[in-house]
Amino acid sequence: MTTTQQTETNAARVESENTLLRIEGLTKTFGSFTAVDGVDLSVPDGELHSIIGPNGAGKTTLFNMIAGSLRPTAGTIHFRGTDITAVDQDERARRGVSRAFQITQLFPGVTVHENLRLAAQADNQRFNPLATRNPDHDERARGMLDDLDVDARPDEVAANLSHGDKKKLEIGMALVSEPTLLLLDEPTSGVAEAELPALLEFLTDAVTDLTVLLIEHDVDLVLELSDRITVLDRGEVIARGDPEDIVANERVQNAYMGGY
Ligand SMILES: Nc1ncnc2c1ncn2[C@@H]1O[C@H](COP(=O)(O)OP(=O)(O)OP(=O)(O)O)[C@@H](O)[C@H]1O
Numbered sequence: 001m002t003t004t005q006q007t008e009t010n011a012a013r014v015e016s017e018n019t020l021l022r023i024e025g026l027t028k029t030f031g032s033f034t035a036v037d038g039v040d041l042s043v044p045d046g047e048l049h050s051i052i053g054p055n056g057a058g059k060t061t062l063f064n065m066i067a068g069s070l071r072p073t074a075g076t077i078h079f080r081g082t083d084i085t086a087v088d089q090d091e092r093a094r095r096g097v098s099r100a101f102q103i104t105q106l107f108p109g110v111t112v113h114e115n116l117r118l119a120a121q122a123d124n125q126r127f128n129p130l131a132t133r134n135p136d137h138d139e140r141a142r143g144m145l146d147d148l149d150v151d152a153r154p155d156e157v158a159a160n161l162s163h164g165d166k167k168k169l170e171i172g173m174a175l176v177s178e179p180t181l182l183l184l185d186e187p188t189s190g191v192a193e194a195e196l197p198a199l200l201e202f203l204t205d206a207v208t209d210l211t212v213l214l215i216e217h218d219v220d221l222v223l224e225l226s227d228r229i230t231v232l233d234r235g236e237v238i239a240r241g242d243p244e245d246i247v248a249n250e251r252v253q254n255a256y257m258g259g260y
Contacts, residue, residue, distance in 0.1 A: 020047075020181055
């Protein structure tokens with residue numbers, strides 16, 4: 001083997017050692033319609049990778065396949081080097097793939113603290129209010145509540161929070177389960193303009209040491225938070241790069257980001 005070949009092999013090995021999520025040829029068809037069409041994606045440890053694209057581009061379908069709620073028609077998903085394509089959603093969550101949903105999933109009738117405690121003690125994201133109380137979960141819930149800085153007392157019921165604080169709580173519930181890969185689906189959807197700066201500040205802190213896949217329509221937020229961005233259009237990857245590359249990409253301009 002030449003020195004150049006050796007260097008390339010080493011570089012490939014380092015790349016694969018750092019890769020947390022690797023997707024190859026991922027495809028989903030609904031009848032004759034192809035919603036996600038042969039998507040490749042590699043996300044290294046610690047990266048915040050955003051998936052953007054116009055409505056109906058296939059972002060949520062892609063997320064559903066990564067989270068395990070939707071079976072791909074073709075392609076593979078590797079997580080930490082292991083093929084998880086056939087692994088069910090609960091087992092993926094147990095292995096560290098955690099999802100905060102587009103539609104708020106918190107329990108409106110219970111307190112803010114209790115929501116976080118239930119999330120901390122959830123076994124692979126299945127909430128069990130009857131599980132034996134563990135002081136460690138209480139502590140993690142309290143710590144997360146401090147980080148969240150929501151405008152509510154711990155004993156306030158979640159239903160009384162502002163929409164922005166509900167979003168924060170929902171993300172906090174995903175974080176308190178200590179995920180390896182966090183899937184964030186539209187964290188700012190429905191959040192009032194006035195609440196956005198606080199949510200952005202929280203998100204920036206919360207995701208610092210995590211590997212995150214983010215779907216988000218707010219382009220400013222995507223450009224600010226992302227290490228890399230993948231742009232989908234009609235199920236296909238049309239561009240990938242760091243925020244500067246994406247802003248400068250003509251195809252992306254035409255498909256999606258008119259005005260940037
Ligand atoms: N279960 C389903 N059956 C049939 N078609 C579906 C199904 N789920 C999604 N689709 C279609 O697949 C395409 C991609 O949908 P998807 O929700 O993944 O897009 P998206 O990029 O997340 O859109 P948005 O930004 O509007 O949330 C859309 O045309 C949608 O109508």
